[in-house]
């Protein structure tokens with residue numbers, strides 16, 4: 223299976239995928255390209271270090287969102303990938319792309335959906351919300367992307383404890399280590415092995 227990984231920032235989820243392809247925990251998968259909307263994303267350096275092609279395509283470089291959307295989709299299509307992985311990608315996915323790649327785009331979100339998700343909940347804001355509400359358990363969710371924000375079929379979730387004294391940064395790190403870097407690579411492996419199907423808007427996992 224050929225995948226594209228879309229990133230905006232540090233790329234720790236990208237690194238987890240690279241490492242688990244290398245170790246054999248993710249089977250039958252090759253990263254064809256890493257696409258960033260931000261030329262300074264450290265994720266692009268991680269790609270370069272792993273010998274993976276990295277490209278930057280930013281809405282800032284286009285006169286309109288429609289032109290960016292077209293350029294983004296054309297670029298993605300040129301790699302002929304089977305799966306698009308959003309690993310901390312902060313750009314809204316164009317509807318045309320969602321239609322073309324129905325149930326072939328996955329995202330990692332740093333909470334247990336449907337808590338702390340939807341518009342405005344990304345990155346540290348998710349953990350700030352969890353701490354403000356005082357939840358005792360949070361986690362991460364890997365899901366297919368549909369036209370909504372964080373509304374697509376859920377593939378895997380993993381719970382993580384919130385501890386006394388947690389700051390958003392400390393909680394973010396724990397959620398990454400204990401959940402995101404585990405379930406995102408595992409979801410990719412399941413998809414690569416043909417173990418994930420979507421029935422009536424929900425996933426069925428067979429192993």
Ligand code: GAR
Nearest residue numbers: 231232233234235310330332344345
């Ligand atoms: C991750 O925590 C990911 O779950 C989150 O951004 C971070 C990216 O980190 N994504 C979202 O909030 C999407 N709504 P990374 O660049 O180190 O992988």
